[in-house]
Amino acid sequence: MAEQFVGKSFPRFDADKVTGRARFINDIKAPRMLCGKILYSKRPHARIAHIDTSKAEKLHGVRAVLTGFNTPDVRVGFLGDQTALKRDKVRQFRDEVAAVAAINEETAEEALELIHVEYEDLPAVFDPIEAMKEDAPLIHEVDARGKPRRNNILPLPWKLEAGDVQKARAESAFVVKDTFKTTWVHQVCMGTSGCIAEFDVNNNLQFTSVTNVPFGGKDRLDMFLRNIGIKGSTRILTPYVGGSFGSKLDTDIYEFIAVLLAWKTKCPVKILFDRQEEFAASPPRQPIVGTVEQGCDKDGRLKFRVVEMILDNGAYTSWGATTPSVMMVPISTLYRVPNISFRATCVYTNNIYAQAMRGYGNPQATYVVEQSMDQLALEAGIDPIEFRLINANEPNETSPMGLKITTCPMKECLEEVKTRLDWKKKQGKHDGHGVGVACFLHVGGGARVYRSDAQGLILKVDDEGKMTAITGGTDQGQGSETIIRQMVAEATGFRPQDVNIFQGDTEICPWDVGTHASRHAFMVGHAILMAGAQVRAKLLAMASTWMGQLISRNLQKKARQDSDFKVPDVDLNLLSNPENLDISNGQIFLKSDPENKLLRLPVAQIVRSAHMVGTGRGEMIVAEAFYDPPNEMLNAEGKGNLSCCYTFGAHGVEVQVDQETGQVTILNYVAAHDVGRAINPMLVKGQIYGATIMGAGYGLTEEMQVNAGRVMNPNLLDYKLLTAKDKIPIDAVIVEPIEPSGPFGLKGIGEPACVPAAPAIANAVADAIGVRIKDLPLSPEKVLAAIKGKGK
Amino acid sequence: MRRTIRFTVNGDPVEVEVQPHWPLLRVLRDELELTGAKMGCGEGECGACTVLVDGKPINSCIYPALEAEGKQVLTIEGLVSPDNELHPIQQAFLEKAGVQCGFCTPGMIMSAKALLDMNPNPTEDEVRHALAGNFCRCTGYVQIVESVRHAAELLSKNTKRTGTGE
Numbered sequence: 001m002a003e004q005f006v007g008k009s010f011p012r013f014d015a016d017k018v019t020g021r022a023r024f025i026n027d028i029k030a031p032r033m034l035c036g037k038i039l040y041s042k043r044p045h046a047r048i049a050h051i052d053t054s055k056a057e058k059l060h061g062v063r064a065v066l067t068g069f070n071t072p073d074v075r076v077g078f079l080g081d082q083t084a085l086k087r088d089k090v091r092q093f094r095d096e097v098a099a100v101a102a103i104n105e106e107t108a109e110e111a112l113e114l115i116h117v118e119y120e121d122l123p124a125v126f127d128p129i130e131a132m133k134e135d136a137p138l139i140h141e142v143d144a145r146g147k148p149r150r151n152n153i154l155p156l157p158w159k160l161e162a163g164d165v166q167k168a169r170a171e172s173a174f175v176v177k178d179t180f181k182t183t184w185v186h187q188v189c190m191g192t193s194g195c196i197a198e199f200d201v202n203n204n205l206q207f208t209s210v211t212n213v214p215f216g217g218k219d220r221l222d223m224f225l226r227n228i229g230i231k232g233s234t235r236i237l238t239p240y241v242g243g244s245f246g247s248k249l250d251t252d253i254y255e256f257i258a259v260l261l262a263w264k265t266k267c268p269v270k271i272l273f274d275r276q277e278e279f280a281a282s283p284p285r286q287p288i289v290g291t292v293e294q295g296c297d298k299d300g301r302l303k304f305r306v307v308e309m310i311l312d313n314g315a316y317t318s319w320g321a322t323t324p325s326v327m328m329v330p331i332s333t334l335y336r337v338p339n340i341s342f343r344a345t346c347v348y349t350n351n352i353y354a355q356a357m358r359g360y361g362n363p364q365a366t367y368v369v370e371q372s373m374d375q376l377a378l379e380a381g382i383d384p385i386e387f388r389l390i391n392a393n394e395p396n397e398t399s400p401m402g403l404k405i406t407t408c409p410m411k412e413c414l415e416e417v418k419t420r421l422d423w424k425k426k427q428g429k430h431d432g433h434g435v436g437v438a439c440f441l442h443v444g445g446g447a448r449v450y451r452s453d454a455q456g457l458i459l460k461v462d463d464e465g466k467m468t469a470i471t472g473g474t475d476q477g478q479g480s481e482t483i484i485r486q487m488v489a490e491a492t493g494f495r496p497q498d499v500n501i502f503q504g505d506t507e508i509c510p511w512d513v514g515t516h517a518s519r520h521a522f523m524v525g526h527a528i529l530m531a532g533a534q535v536r537a538k539l540l541a542m543a544s545t546w547m548g549q550l551i552s553r554n555l556q557k558k559a560r561q562d563s564d565f566k567v568p569d570v571d572l573n574l575l576s577n578p579e580n581l582d583i584s585n586g587q588i589f590l591k592s593d594p595e596n597k598l599l600r601l602p603v604a605q606i607v608r609s610a611h612m613v614g615t616g617r618g619e620m621i622v623a624e625a626f627y628d629p630p631n632e633m634l635n636a637e638g639k640g641n642l643s644c645c646y647t648f649g650a651h652g653v654e655v656q657v658d659q660e661t662g663q664v665t666i667l668n669y670v671a672a673h674d675v676g677r678a679i680n681p682m683l684v685k686g687q688i689y690g691a692t693i694m695g696a697g698y699g700l701t702e703e704m705q706v707n708a709g710r711v712m713n714p715n716l717l718d719y720k721l722l723t724a725k726d727k728i729p730i731d732a733v734i735v736e737p738i739e740p741s742g743p744f745g746l747k748g749i750g751e752p753a754c755v756p757a758a759p760a761i762a763n764a765v766a767d768a769i770g771v772r773i774k775d776l777p778l779s780p781e782k783v784l785a786a787i788k789g790k791g792k
Numbered sequence: 793m794r795r796t797i798r799f800t801v802n803g804d805p806v807e808v809e810v811q812p813h814w815p816l817l818r819v820l821r822d823e824l825e826l827t828g829a830k831m832g833c834g835e836g837e838c839g840a841c842t843v844l845v846d847g848k849p850i851n852s853c854i855y856p857a858l859e860a861e862g863k864q865v866l867t868i869e870g871l872v873s874p875d876n877e878l879h880p881i882q883q884a885f886l887e888k889a890g891v892q893c894g895f896c897t898p899g900m901i902m903s904a905k906a907l908l909d910m911n912p913n914p915t916e917d918e919v920r921h922a923l924a925g926n927f928c929r930c931t932g933y934v935q936i937v938e939s940v941r942h943a944a945e946l947l948s949k950n951t952k953r954t955g956t957g958e
Contacts, residue, residue, distance in 0.1 A: 017894025020828020020868035242895030477893030693932030716837035
C-alpha cells in the first residue's frame, strides 16, 4: 500500500508556539521560588586569596551565599577538572566564584556586588601553541585524581592512522600543504540557558532543565547528589526549549550551582542567564589550528591526507574536547583517500572552554579539508568539481576509518551544484565574481559515542481512539513533534491528528541516549516501527475478539430501528481472524471488503469494549520498544562503523566581492543534500535553510572576540548574526536515495547543512579574488586586506 | 517610588503600579503574566519581546512602561480569537514552518502583524526589511518570509469573504 503520511509536508503540530502559550524555562514559576545568580571571576588566572561574603549574607532577602569554601569539594565535568564553585584558583574569566539565592533578581544582583574577592594574579596563557611549550604556566597543577600534571596537553591523544602515508607521499604527482584557523563561535540560542532546581522532603531533586540529553543529565546530577552526600534521586523535566545546537548536551556548571542553592535553601531556585552571561559563561565551539597536507596522482586521484589539529580547550573540559572523534569522519572519509594520518591535540589555556555545536567538529575539519581540496585541484590543473567527482565517495564502500557507506549520492549532489550554478561559465575568472563548492559527509544513522545509542518508546492507545507516543527524546525545534505523528500514523494506521506526544520527564519516559548527532528521527523512527507493529498486532487480535459481536449487535439494532433495513448476508466469522483485518485512519475493517461501512469499526469502540469487559479479563493496548542500532563504538585505533549510514551533500556558492569594501555578497547558493528519504520535505528544508545560514554566518560574520581570555562582544549588537536582511537565495535540493538501514528510508539531517557552508564560501571568495584567506570569518576587513596584498 | 499607569492590553483595560525604570516587558510578563513576549536579550537587539503599541512594533524590553500610559498594547496572546481560533498569521507560521524552537515566534508574528496591517501585500524584500529586528537562530528566515507572505494571502482571502481585515 502506498504511504499515506510519510513524505508529505504536514504543517507543524506545535501550535502553542504561535500563541505564546508554550512555556519555556523563562515562563515557569514555582511557589517560594528564589532567584539564583552567579559571581564570575574578574581575573583570567589567579589564586583566590580570600572571599568576604559577610555583607551579602546580611542583605535583606538573601537566602544563601555559597562559595567553594562552604560547599563540598566535588569535581564535575567530563574529565572531572573543575568544581562547581572554585576554591583554590580561577583559570578563566567565566570561573564561578560565588553564588547567591535571593527572593528576587534585584536582591540577588545587589548581593553579588557586596561579595569581595581578593585575587593573587598568576601568569596566564591564551594561545594554545604557547600553552604547549615547556615553560608555559600550568593551568591545572593536578588532574582529577590528584596526580601532578606536567603540561597543559589534555590526556586525550586523538589519532587515526591508515595505510602508508610516507609511501603515498613519495608516489604523489602533486602535493599541497597549508594551515587554516577557525575562531570561537557561539550557538546563540534565542532562549538563554536556565534551570529550576527543587528538593522534596525525601531529598529527591526535581530539575526543570533545557537539556536535550535528559537521561545523561539525570546520571550526572544523581552522581553529583551522591558525591555531595544527598540520598535522593533526580527527576528531570524539560519544557519547551529555545534552541540547542549542541549547547545543551552537557550539564553545565550553573546547573550544579542551582542544585547547591536549592539544597541549601530547601526552596526552588531558578537560574536564568541573561544574554551577556550566555555569551561569556556558556561554552561555545572552540577554535582550531589545522594543518593539512594532501597529495594526488597525475590523474587527480587522492593518494594521502595528513591533518594535525590543535584545539584551544580553554580552562576546563566539556564535550568540545571530544569533537576530534567526529573530525575523524571527514578527515578519513570525505572522498576516497587510502592513506590517512590524523592527530588532534587539545590544550588547556586560560580562555573560555568549549562544548558541542551543530556538526561536532565536522565544520572545522571540513573547512580545513575542503580548502585543501581546492588548492590541490589548482596544483593538478583540474576543475574543482571535476576533481571532487574523480574522488567522490561511492555506495557500498568501506573507508579507512572503517565507516561502511551504504547509499551515497555525492556525485549526484555535485552534479546538481554544477548545473544549477552554471559552474563552467563562472569558475576561475578571479574578477570579483566567483564560485566555490564544498562537500560533506556526516553521521546519518546515529553515532555510537556511548556504549548505547538506543531510544526507548512507548505507544499507548486510549478508549477515545487516540494514541500517545511516550518518548525519551526531546524537541528543541527540529520538528520531531510533527514527524513522530506522521511516522506513528504510517506504522499503525492511525491518523496523525490522533497521535499525541509525551516527552520531557525522566520519571515516565523510557530511556534515550539524547537528542544529539542528528539521530532522533532515525532512532525514534525505528522504535516506532517496532512498537507500531506490536500495537497493530495487539489491536487486530483485540478486534478479532470483539468485532463480530459488536457488528452483529449494530446490525440488529439498525434492523430494529429501520424496518426497511435488511441485515446483509455476511460471514461475521471472517472478523474473528486477525489476519483478515486491517487498520487505516483509526478504523478497523475487513481486508477483503474495505469499502463496506457496515463491517468497519473505530479503534475507540474496540478498545473501550476490551477495557469495559466487566469480567475481570479486560485488556489494554500498550507497546514498547527499545531500539539500539547495529553501529559500532570506535576502537582504540579510532576505527569502527560509528553510524548505521552516512549522509552526503554538496554546497555550491556564487559570490560577488566588492573590491572597494571587501564585502562578500552571495548571489546564488545551492545546498544539495542526501536525506535518505524526507519524512516531511518542508521540515527537511527548514533544517537545511537554518543550518546553511548558521554555517554562512560561521563563514562570513560570526566571531567571539576573545581578548586575553575575555569575551569582548557578549551581545547581539557586536556578535554578528545574519539577519532577515542578509538575503541568501538558498536552493535546497533534496536527494532521496532511500536508505535501507533507515526507518522509512530516512537519514538524519539536523546538523549536516552547517558543515560545508563556510568552506564553500571560502572557496568561492578565493575564486573571486584569486587569493585564499586562511582564517574565519571572511570579514570585509580580511577580504580587503587580501585583495590589497595580492601579488605582494 | 511607584506610579500607577493605565492602558489597554489586548483590549482589556489594566491599571498597574510600576517603578519608573521598568520596561514594558517586565510589566507584561511579571505583573500581568502575559509571558508570550520573550526576553531574548534585554537590550533591544533580538526582537523576541516585540509587541504592538498603538499598532506599531516596539522592543518591549527597552520601552519604558510609563510610555504605555493611555495606549493600546497588543501582545501575541491577543491574536487568538475568543473561540480559540488561530489568527491567519499564526496559521501561516504553522503551515509554512516559520516556527522551529518557537522562542522568537511571538515577536516575529507581532512584527509580521504590524507589517501586514500597513502593507497587506508585501514583497519579499519588504518582509525581510520588516523582520530585520527579529533574530531567529533556527530557520535561516526563509520559511519565516514564506509564512508572512502566505499570511498575506490568507488575510486577503478573509477580507474578500468577510469584507474586513480581521
